[in-house]
Amino acid sequence: MHYLRYLGRLLAEIGAYARRNKAWWLVPLVIVMLVLGLLIVTGQAAAPFIYTLF
Amino acid sequence: MSTASRQVWNWRDDTPTRRREAAVARLRRTGLVGGVVALVAGTVLNLVLGHVIVGRLLVTLGALQTMAALWRPHLLASPLRWLQRFGQLVGAGLAWLLLTPLWLLVFVPVGWWLRLRRRDPLHRAPLAAGLTAWIPRRRSSDAASAARQFQDEDREARELERPECALPAPELLAEVDDAGGPSA
Amino acid sequence: MNILGISAYYHDSAACLLQDGRLVAAAQEERFTRRKHDAAFPRHALRYCLAEGGVSRDAVDAVVFYDKPVTKFVRILKTAFAVAPRGLPTFVQAVPTWMRRKLWIPAEIATELDRAGAGRCGRVLFTEHHEAHAASAFFASPFENAAILTLDGVGEWATSSLSAGRGNRLRLLEEIHFPHSLGLLYSAFTYFCGFRVNSGEYKLMGLAPYGEPRYEHTIREHLIDLREDGSFRLNLDYFDYLGGLRMTNARFADLFDGPPRTAESALTRRECDLARSIQAVTEDAVLRMARHAHRATGDRRLCLAGGVALNCVANGRVLREGPFDELWIQPAAGDAGGAVGAALHAWHQLEGGDRVLDGQDRMAGAYLGPAFSDADIAAWLDARDYSYTTLGAGELERDAARRIAAGEVVGLFQGRMEFGPRALGNRSIVGDARSPRMQSVLNLKIKYRESFRPFAPSVLAERAHECFDLDAPSPYMLLTAPVARERWTETKDEPFDDIIATVNQVRSDIPAVTHVDQSARIQTVHAETNPRYHRIISEFAELTGCPTVINTSFNVRGEPIVCTPSDAYRCFMRTEMDTLVLGNHVLEKSAQPAWNEDGDWRDDLPLD
Numbered sequence: 008m009h010y011l012r013y014l015g016r017l018l019a020e021i022g023a024y025a026r027r028n029k030a031w032w033l034v035p036l037v038i039v040m041l042v043l044g045l046l047i048v049t050g051q052a053a054a055p056f057i058y059t060l061f
Numbered sequence: 062m063s064t065a066s067r068q069v070w071n072w073r074d075d076t077p078t079r080r081r082e083a084a085v086a087r088l089r090r091t092g093l094v095g096g097v098v099a100l101v102a103g104t105v106l107n108l109v110l111g112h113v114i115v116g117r118l119l120v121t122l123g124a125l126q127t128m129a130a131l132w133r134p135h136l137l138a139s140p141l142r143w144l145q146r147f148g149q150l151v152g153a154g155l156a157w158l159l160l161t162p163l164w165l166l167v168f169v170p171v172g173w174w175l176r177l178r179r180r181d182p183l184h185r186a187p188l189a190a191g192l193t194a195w196i197p198r199r200r201s202s203d204a205a206s207a208a209r210q211f212q213d214e215d216r217e218a219r220e221l222e223r224p225e226c227a228l229p230a231p232e233l234l235a236e237v238d239d240a241g242g243p244s245a
Numbered sequence: 246m247n248i249l250g251i252s253a254y255y256h257d258s259a260a261c262l263l264q265d266g267r268l269v270a271a272a273q274e275e276r277f278t279r280r281k282h283d284a285a286f287p288r289h290a291l292r293y294c295l296a297e298g299g300v301s302r303d304a305v306d307a308v309v310f311y312d313k314p315v316t317k318f319v320r321i322l323k324t325a326f327a328v329a330p331r332g333l334p335t336f337v338q339a340v341p342t343w344m345r346r347k348l349w350i351p352a353e354i355a356t357e358l359d360r361a362g363a364g365r366c367g368r369v370l371f372t373e374h375h376e377a378h379a380a381s382a383f384f385a386s387p388f389e390n391a392a393i394l395t396l397d398g399v400g401e402w403a404t405s406s407l408s409a410g411r412g413n414r415l416r417l418l419e420e421i422h423f424p425h426s427l428g429l430l431y432s433a434f435t436y437f438c439g440f441r442v443n444s445g446e447y448k449l450m451g452l453a454p455y456g457e458p459r460y461e462h463t464i465r466e467h468l469i470d471l472r473e474d475g476s477f478r479l480n481l482d483y484f485d486y487l488g489g490l491r492m493t494n495a496r497f498a499d500l501f502d503g504p505p506r507t508a509e510s511a512l513t514r515r516e517c518d519l520a521r522s523i524q525a526v527t528e529d530a531v532l533r534m535a536r537h538a539h540r541a542t543g544d545r546r547l548c549l550a551g552g553v554a555l556n557c558v559a560n561g562r563v564l565r566e567g568p569f570d571e572l573w574i575q576p577a578a579g580d581a582g583g584a585v586g587a588a589l590h591a592w593h594q595l596e597g598g599d600r601v602l603d604g605q606d607r608m609a610g611a612y613l614g615p616a617f618s619d620a621d622i623a624a625w626l627d628a629r630d631y632s633y634t635t636l637g638a639g640e641l642e643r644d645a646a647r648r649i650a651a652g653e654v655v656g657l658f659q660g661r662m663e664f665g666p667r668a669l670g671n672r673s674i675v676g677d678a679r680s681p682r683m684q685s686v687l688n689l690k691i692k693y694r695e696s697f698r699p700f701a702p703s704v705l706a707e708r709a710h711e712c713f714d715l716d717a718p719s720p721y722m723l724l725t726a727p728v729a730r731e732r733w734t735e736t737k738d739e740p741f742d743d744i745i746a747t748v749n750q751v752r753s754d755i756p757a758v759t760h761v762d763q764s765a766r767i768q769t770v771h772a773e774t775n776p777r778y779h780r781i782i783s784e785f786a787e788l789t790g791c792p793t794v795i796n797t798s799f800n801v802r803g804e805p806i807v808c809t810p811s812d813a814y815r816c817f818m819r820t821e822m823d824t825l826v827l828g829n830h831v832l833e834k835s836a837q838p839a840w841n842e843d844g845d846w847r848d849d850l851p852l853d
Contacts, residue, residue, distance in 0.1 A: 066618065197418070229541050
């Protein structure tokens with residue numbers, strides 16, 4: 008997937024921010040939010056299928 | 062016609078006919094993708110996972126949608142719009158469902174903890190008399206920083222207590238004075 | 246070297262192209278998508294810029310985005326920590342868009358460049374938001390050295406900044422950080438007075454001369470702690486923009502005699518007084534900052550950018566009362582101009598590109614958008630059987646001037662589209678400034694609104710002093726100045742309850758462009774940057790003795806300024822405009838075939 012290629016770059020940026028600014032709290036928070044964001048997007052896209060299923 | 066203006070005319074000079082054609086093509090594409098996905102999912106459910114009734118239902122719906130997409134795409138307009146709206150609703154619902162726990166588990170406790178320790182990430186407290194609210198920029202940006210999607214914070218600079226009307230440190234200006242040309 | 250500048254995702258998305266340091270093209274996305282203040286990725290603007298520059302595949306060396314998304318995201322998270330447990334709705338709204346779009350800018354840029362046929366991009370760079378504003382103000386200015394002030398709502402953390410520019414170098418010196426923001430303070434009053442944030446600020450400024458500054462003291466005492474050097478802190482107890490979905494809260498309403506005005510309801514004296522009061526505070530803050538900038542840098546010239554720099558009343562005061570000899574304001578001072586600033590920053594600051602200092606600014610009169618040739622327009626008109634006459638150079642200008650002098654409303658579409666919020670004679674509706682009834686004709690029959698604001702004048706640069714007390718060029722309509730004293734007429738003050746009657750009162754011999762305080766928002770027209778418009782006004786002056794006309798943007802309320810001849814024709818037919826000039830072709834309303842549209846098109850346009 009197209010976005011997967013850029014996921015590495017995004018995580019590296021977040022990591023670099025955390026290291027340079029001593030803000031390690033950001034790393035787990037962003038990872039959790041990315042996972043939640045993915046769930047929301049998938050849920051939104053899959054809703055029509057779930058709807059037809061149940 | 063110049064390339065640039067032809068480009069612009071192509072996007073903007075849309076007649077109702079062209080708009081309709083584009084809409085039909087879009088419907089056909091979306092309908093086909095959805096229909097085929099439903100067909101495949103139905104077949105898998107039916108043959109591999111053993112959910113016969115749900116599987117058949119899905120295969121039927123998928124087949125109907127695929128046929129409609131191929132021969133009568135305009136019939137799909139209204140159902141697809143509703144499904145999309147439904148999807149958006151589900152997305153909004155999911156956002157609340159998933160983000161509220163995060164808010165309650167992380168943001169609310171951390172917010173309280175910050176307040177208990179009298180730390181405000183936004184520096185909202187009033188400024189003492191006789192001080193300036195200007196925050197000096199001690200680091201300049203360069204080619205390396207321009208490649209990054211973030212800037213390096215200078216938290217110390219925010220805490221500096223400089224008198225009102227204090228001028229920026231001369232070395233900051235010297236950075237450009239040395240590099241730039243003579244004064245006009 | 247091809248550098249693309251991009252601003253997107255907040256308001257007024259835009260793209261620009263810089264070729265070896267020359268600004269070749271710049272356009273806002275709204276003009277193409279026809280959605281006002283469109284914040285979507287500027288896909289169409291980007292394609293236009295690439296086409297205008299003739300950029301071949303894989304030839305884009307750098308794409309520069311106008312802010313630092315990760316820092317901005319951190320600011321949003323820190324704000325959430327600071328206001329929790331309040332702020333959940335804002336949080337739930339913000340996080341999904343950040344996860345889906347705003348953190349994926351390199352991916353989005355790569356995709357869009359590829360789709361536009363530009364292939365792969367060399368580098369993707371990110372300037373700071375205020376760095377981009379400062380670069381758009383200084384590197385585009387005609388000044389070799391200058392102090393630079395940028396003021397807006399908020400970028401990453403900075404809401405105001407002071408920099409020094411020397412040749413091809415720029416250094417940020419000082420900043421003021423969120424949540425303390427002059428732009429957000431002004432927007433809070435915009436919201437409270439019932440106008441839309443990010444677009445109604447102009448209306449608030451236009452409303453100010455009707456009021457008295459009776460709330461000024463309250464604002465200074467409770468809302469803003471303004472220091473002598475122009476720096477300030479806001480008292481966030483009165484605002485709701487940190488954790489809520491509105492700008493102001495109940496305490497703010499208590500302070501200003503009741504709840505916010507609901508949109509579209511009648512304007513009362515309170516709103517006028519609020520507008521006047523916040524305008525006075527803003528002007529004072531900008532003036533103090535200007536004095537501080539002068540002391541800090543020792544420069545004689547000042548450059549301004551950022552949304553607050555669109556406050557032409559404050560700009561006029563900086564020029565008249567401030568310590569600087571000369572002032573230059575980026576015409577696209579808002580976020581759209583950030584695209585230009587980002588690209589200029591990369592070229593001069595990072596690549597070391599030299600500046601061209603020939604006394605002219607680098608914005609080419611802001612005429613940086615698409616142009617359409619006379620042959621193309623004729624082919625388009627012929628294909629649709631629209632009736633038109635083609636006139637030669639000289640003849641066309643005389644004809645247009647004659648029509649304006651006869652009281653006709655003329656749609657003027659020529660040359661390249663303007664970049665930035667103002668129409669400057671290439672996508673303009675033009676009328677006779679001397680006519681006392683022109684103001685209401687334009688408002689009611691063309692713009693479909695009732696406005697308490699007068700229209701802006703376009704005046705021949707070399708004859709501006711005949712009409713206005715202005716001794717500096719104002720090519721981008723970013724300065725206000727008083728109408729020349731000898732043009733004033735005696736007026737009696739109307740009772741306040743009819744604000745429209747007040748504005749329609751004749752106050753000078755150019756009443757349609759004279760505000761209640763005898764000021765005007767001036768565009769000086771220069772023969773070098775817009776020869777045809779200059780010629781039309783010259784012909785008009787020859788006929789009437791008056792070197793100024795009304796200039797209002799070519800659109801109706803809620804619609805972006807027209808981009809193509811078809812947009813212009815549609816707007817022409819939807820309104821009661823008399824004549825449309827499309828390049829060298831003149832179209833008369835009475836000669837056109839009947840215009841049929843399904844439904845009321847006004848329903849499709851949001852109220853601004």
